[in-house]
Amino acid sequence: MSAPKILVIPGSLRTGSHNAKLAAVAAYEFAQAGVDVTRISLADFPLPIYDGDLQARSGVPKHAVNLKRMMGAHHGVLFVSPEYNASVPPLLKNAIDWVSRVQDPHEARGEVFRNRAFALAGASQSRLGAARALQALRLILTSCHATVIASQLTLAFAHEAYDDMDRLKNPADSDALKETVRQLIDISQRMM
Numbered sequence: 606m607s608a609p610k611i612l613v614i615p616g617s618l619r620t621g622s623h624n625a626k627l628a629a630v631a632a633y634e635f636a637q638a639g640v641d642v643t644r645i646s647l648a649d650f651p652l653p654i655y656d657g658d659l660q661a662r663s664g665v666p667k668h669a670v671n672l673k674r675m676m677g678a679h680h681g682v683l684f685v686s687p688e689y690n691a692s693v694p695p696l697l698k699n700a701i702d703w704v705s706r707v708q709d710p711h712e713a714r715g716e717v718f719r720n721r722a723f724a725l726a727g728a729s730q731s732r733l734g735a736a737r738a739l740q741a742l743r744l745i746l747t748s749c750h751a752t753v754i755a756s757q758l759t760l761a762f763a764h765e766a767y768d769d770m771d772r773l774k775n776p777a778d779s780d781a782l783k784e785t786v787r788q789l790i791d792i793s794q795r796m797m
Contacts, residue, residue, distance in 0.1 A: 609680035616697030681793030688738035734759030
């Protein structure tokens with residue numbers, strides 16, 4: 606069986622973002638596992654706030670189409686999300702909202718969510734490690750009919766979580782990430 610292609614999407618653009626750093630660590634773990642991994646930034650896919658009237662007037666923005674096609678070119682997707690006010694940040698929620706509206710010829714709207722596996726990770730300086738955001742993100746994705754794997758990483762006290770080589774210091778965090786990586790690879794392979 607061939608190795609799946611995995612897409613890693615951090616849900617933060619902030620300079621020094623703990624979640625962008627975690628996305629880089631996750632991408633490294635996927636590469637170590639021998640899969641083809643791509644890490645992107647949502648800054649490369651700028652989107653207006655979702656508005657049904659805007660969609661009716663102008664259609665789906667080209668960046669939403671491009672992001673949907675990027676997701677569609679991979680067998681599995683890892684979202685790495687910060688937590689804003691106990692939920693998903695607007696940047697990530699808005700991207701998902703727009704992508705769910707893209708419908709290429711000969712496919713159902715939102716098909717990109719149905720045909721691949723998704724995994725979740727999140728980092729926060731709090732002791733909850735973005736757990737509430739991941740719970741909300743899991744609900745959003747399952748409402749899009751996505752397969753979201755059970756394993757996830759909630760990285761607590763993220764400002765203290767890395768060594769001077771940007772590796773996870775806590776073996777439990779490292780093990781949780783490796784399990785998430787392994788499970789996403791396994792389920793993505795089964796869905797290919």
